[in-house]
Amino acid sequence: MTRLFAGTPFDIPPRCDRCGELEESCGCESLGPERLPAEKQTAKVRADRRKHKRMVTVVWGLDPVDCDLKDLLSKLKAACGSGGSLQDDQIELQGDHAARVKKQLQEIGFKIAK
Numbered sequence: 001m002t003r004l005f006a007g008t009p010f011d012i013p014p015r016c017d018r019c020g021e022l023e024e025s026c027g028c029e030s031l032g033p034e035r036l037p038a039e040k041q042t043a044k045v046r047a048d049r050r051k052h053k054r055m056v057t058v059v060w061g062l063d064p065v066d067c068d069l070k071d072l073l074s075k076l077k078a079a080c081g082s083g084g085s086l087q088d089d090q091i092e093l094q095g096d097h098a099a100r101v102k103k104q105l106q107e108i109g110f111k112i113a114k
Contacts, residue, residue, distance in 0.1 A: 038109035059091040
């Protein structure tokens with residue numbers, strides 16, 4: 001991995017925030033949570049009609065600690081070509097994309113509840 005200013009006077013090697021050692025020689029344990037793999041999680045998908053007859057595809061049932069919902073939201077938005085957001089640990093996509101979302105989640109490795 002090369003850094004932006006490698007070889008210049010502005011080159012500052014990254015250091016660990018906890019111990020202050022260089023990241024390459026740091027012995028600290030990782031802080032990130034161990035996440036469940038997608039194969040062990042079950043997602044639920046439905047299409048809802050909101051006010052003014054707008055359709056919304058909702059994905060829920062995924063634990064926000066074990067699943068990176070922001071990353072999953074961006075993947076689903078790109079796959080569907082629509083906007084969306086996170087609302088109370090649920091992914092909401094604009095439009096009726098339930099079939100496409102189920103297919104995309106299965107390709108990632110999630111189980112789909114019936």
